[in-house]
Amino acid sequence: MKVPKRLAPLVEEGLIDEVISQLMSGKEATVFVVRSGDDIRCAKVYKDVQQRSFRKAASYRDGRKTKNSREARAMEKGSRYGRQVQEESWQNAEVDALFLLANAGVRVPQPYICTDGVLLMELVTDENGDVAPRLGDVDLSEADALTLHGQLLDQVVLMLCAGVIHGDLSEYNILLSHAGPTIIDLPQAVNAAGNSEAQVMLERDVDNLATYFSRFAPQLLTMHYGKEIWRLFEAGALVPGVALTGHVDIDTTPVKLDELMDELEDARFEHEAMQRGEPR
Numbered sequence: 001m002k003v004p005k006r007l008a009p010l011v012e013e014g015l016i017d018e019v020i021s022q023l024m025s026g027k028e029a030t031v032f033v034v035r036s037g038d039d040i041r042c043a044k045v046y047k048d049v050q051q052r053s054f055r056k057a058a059s060y061r062d063g064r065k066t067k068n069s070r071e072a073r074a075m076e077k078g079s080r081y082g083r084q085v086q087e088e089s090w091q092n093a094e095v096d097a098l099f100l101l102a103n104a105g106v107r108v109p110q111p112y113i114c115t116d117g118v119l120l121m122e123l124v125t126d127e128n129g130d131v132a133p134r135l136g137d138v139d140l141s142e143a144d145a146l147t148l149h150g151q152l153l154d155q156v157v158l159m160l161c162a163g164v165i166h167g168d169l170s171e172y173n174i175l176l177s178h179a180g181p182t183i184i185d186l187p188q189a190v191n192a193a194g195n196s197e198a199q200v201m202l203e204r205d206v207d208n209l210a211t212y213f214s215r216f217a218p219q220l221l222t223m224h225y226g227k228e229i230w231r232l233f234e235a236g237a238l239v240p241g242v243a244l245t246g247h248v249d250i251d252t253t254p255v256k257l258d259e260l261m262d263e264l265e266d267a268r269f270e271h272e273a274m275q276r277g278e279p280r
Contacts, residue, residue: 001019001020001021001022002019003019004019004030004032004045006045006116006117006118007019007032007034007043007045007118009115009116010043010115010116010118010120015036015113015115015120016034016035016036016043016120017034017035017036017037018034018035019032019033019034019043020032020033020034020035020040021033023042023131027047028046028047028185028187029044029045029046029047030044030045030047031043031044031045032045033123033131034120036112036120040123041112041120041121041122041123042109042120042121042122042123043118043119043120043121044118044119044120044121045117045118046091046117046118046119091114091117091119091187092114093186093187093188093189094119094185094186094187094189095111095114095119097164097186097189098110098111098121098186099111100162100163100164101158101159101162101164101183101186104158104159104161104162105158105240106155106158106159106162106183107155107177107179107180107181107182107183108182108183108184108186109121109122109123109124109182109184110122124175124177124182124184125177125178126176126177126178127178132175132176132177132178132182133175133176134171134172134173134174134175134176135148135171135172135174135175135176135181135212136170136171136172136174136212138176140213140216141216142216142217144216145213145215145216145217146213146217146220148176148181148213149209149210149213149217149220151180151181152174152181152183152209153206153209153225153229153244154240154241155181155183156169156202156205156206156209156229157229157238157240157241157242157244158240159183160192160202160229160233160238161238161239161240163191163192163193164189164190164191164192165189165190165192165195165198165201165202165205166183166186166188166189166201166205167188167189167190167201167205168185168188168205169183169205169208169209170208170212171208171212173185192233199230202226202229202230202233203226203227203230204226205226206225206226206229207226210223210225222246223246223247224246224247224248225244225246227248228244228245228246228247228248229244231248
């Protein structure tokens with residue numbers, strides 16, 4: 001096929017020898033199947049910043065570092081420069097996460113290089129060497145669903161042990177490769193220790209898995225794997241391959257609203273007194 005404009009520099013530099021076909025096009029990127037020497041890989045071409053939506057970006061940016069205060073202000077204001085910085089941050093987050101997770105043994109596409117808004121990485125294939133299907137495109141038996149669900153929980157745990165949460169995990173960004181379920185699309189990946197919404201994102205990822213697999217194994221909806229994983233993580237007891245039960249003790253004691261309001265009021269008065277320099 002004709003070489004897309006965004007891939008031309010990689011062809012000129014010898015990083016890509018042939019563009020074979022377009023694999024998919026989404027709201028964030030277009031992915032092509034390419035040949036690099038004797039290897040078949042894929043090239044993820046991020047769409048222009050003006051074509052991208054950043055409605056959810058604020059919560060994912062929490063905990064990410066910026067080079068300087070100027071960039072941080074520009075991103076906050078949403079200026080043209082700020083959006084460009086944000087786009088670069090978005091791309092770098094995916095590349096950094098892929099390298100980190102691949103080194104940690106998580107099943108993700110092996111990244112090779114990211115340049116000029118193009119990420120060159122491994123093409124994930126099935127046992128026949130064809131492009132691996134998405135989880136959401138495959139019918140499953142109850143037994144297969146339970147097996148895959150367990151394998152993916154292991155991957156989520158392995159990711160969290162490496163300090164990373166996917167943040168948008170679903171059946172649409174999981175490929176069924178010859179090596180097992182492979183997780184893709186990580187531009188929104190967050191630092192588990194640095195993001196104030198990390199627990200919410202982790203539990204949402206795990207709940208998304210349960211919701212999908214419950215189509216084939218309804219009993220998964222009664223489990224609380226997300227809360228169990230996070231509790232183990234907070235306690236420093238989360239390790240790769242940890243045995244999960246899906247059961248946690250959930251406190252259902254009604255909140256005593258009057259007592260809570262009194263405590264908040266006392267805390268406010270104490271804070272105001274400290275601000276005035278008064279003794280506690």
